[in-house]
Amino acid sequence: MSFLRPFCRTTALAGAAITTLAFFTWISVLPLHAQSAISEFAKSDQPIASESIKPPDSAKREAPQTTGTGTLASVDQKSLTAKTIDKVKQVAKSASDIFSRVPCSPPKGGARAMGSLPHVASKLASGQPVEIIAFGSSSTAGYGTTSPEFTYPNRLAGQLRRQYPGVEISVVNRGKGGEDAAEMMKRLQIEVIDMKPDLVIWQVGTNAVLRNIDPDETAKQVEDGIKRIQAAGADLVLVDPQYSPRVNERAESANKMVKLLGRVAELRHVGIFPRFQIMRDWHEKQAIPIDNFVIADGLHMNDWGYACFAQLLGDDIIKSVGQIKLGVNLPAKVQAYRPM
Structure with missing residues (x-):
């Protein structure tokens, strides 16, 4: 046998x-x-x-x-x-x-044509490879998502690749949970500037609010970072804090942070994506319950929140590319949204 x-x-x-x-x-x-x-x-x-x-x-x-x-x-x-x-x-x-389950709608009013991304828009319009770096803290890293593919950088990458199927598009996630602007500045050179990106999306400000760090100090650090990113030739979009229960507990500091980041973006002629305003619009004008877009910790977004955030941000980038294709190259000082 x-x-x-x-x-x-x-x-x-x-x-x-x-x-x-x-x-x-x-x-x-x-x-x-x-x-x-x-x-x-x-x-x-x-x-x-x-x-x-x-x-x-x-x-x-x-x-x-x-x-x-x-x-x-x-x-x-x-x-x-x-x-x-x-x-x-x-x-x-x-x-x-x-x-x-919950439709993703843009905010009602306040939007302006995006003209602050001439570099990345020109490359997308001409079919050249594009590298985008998402720089920030836990909401860039994707805390609160149920799968790594549901982070906003991955959502954004998918949207842009569907829109421009013939273009090589890379969205690199450089989010690190818990960091404020001072900590991000320590890794700005190696993890962002040395990568020679076409576009940097910088989410900042929330942890400074939660830690009671002076918003003026954060604004100075962000402005210094913007200068360095601009000197490297990249486009830049700032993303301000999220509208959520834990941030709203420090409403005075949060509102000051939002206004200061908007002012810095205006002075340095970079784009700003007003996440705070948009999320507040979801709740106050679109009547979406907060727990429909924020997880139980009262701070971080859920899958839908990140998806809608990415969708609206991607829509703005696509609009900017459309303007370049039509020959409407608006000056960099024209922002995606009016500062609050």
Whole structure:
């Protein structure tokens, strides 16, 4: 009977190979955002959908040994595969229908034509490769999202690639949770300027408000950073603090921070995306409950909040490109929105 043992082992391996082939064939026909979720699962235990996917305990033990009869022991691959497929389906559904649950509408009034991104708009209009760096703290890193693909930089990248399918577009996430302007300035040179980006989106101010740091001091640091980014030849958009319960607890400081960042943007002729005004508009004018766009910590946005934020920001970039294509190259001092 010993001549049957190699056959048993080969059959077992072939079965595993067929299962693996079928699984990855299924993956190949998924939408790109679902494939991204599989990729994240393969690399780490990052959360996908609403909870982390972890291999069953049997997968964490040592590799199974050959039994006395030559039959290979194996982990419950079918169970793991089924769980992974379910999670990917959840991610795909969440990515595709997020705006059907709550529509993403621009603020009512206050918008002006974007003319502050001539460099990146010209490159997109001519089909040249574009590198964008998203610089900031936890809401740039994506705290509060249920999957890494739902961060605003990833959402923005997807929108721009759909709009300009023939252009190589890279959006690099340089968000680091908990940092204020002074801490960001320490890594500005290496993580932003040395990368020679075409556009820098700088989200700043929230942590300074939460820590009771003088808004004037933050404004000075941001202005210094703007000068350095402009000297490197990149376009720049500032993103001010979020409208959320924890920020609103320090309303006086938050309002001052928002006004100062708007003033700095105006003086330095850079774009500003007024996140505070837009999120307040969601709640006060569009009657969207705060917990529809802010997670339970009362500070960070959820998947919908990040998605709408990215959508509106991307719309402004696309409008700027449209102006370049039409020959309407507005001066850099014209901002996307009026300062508050």
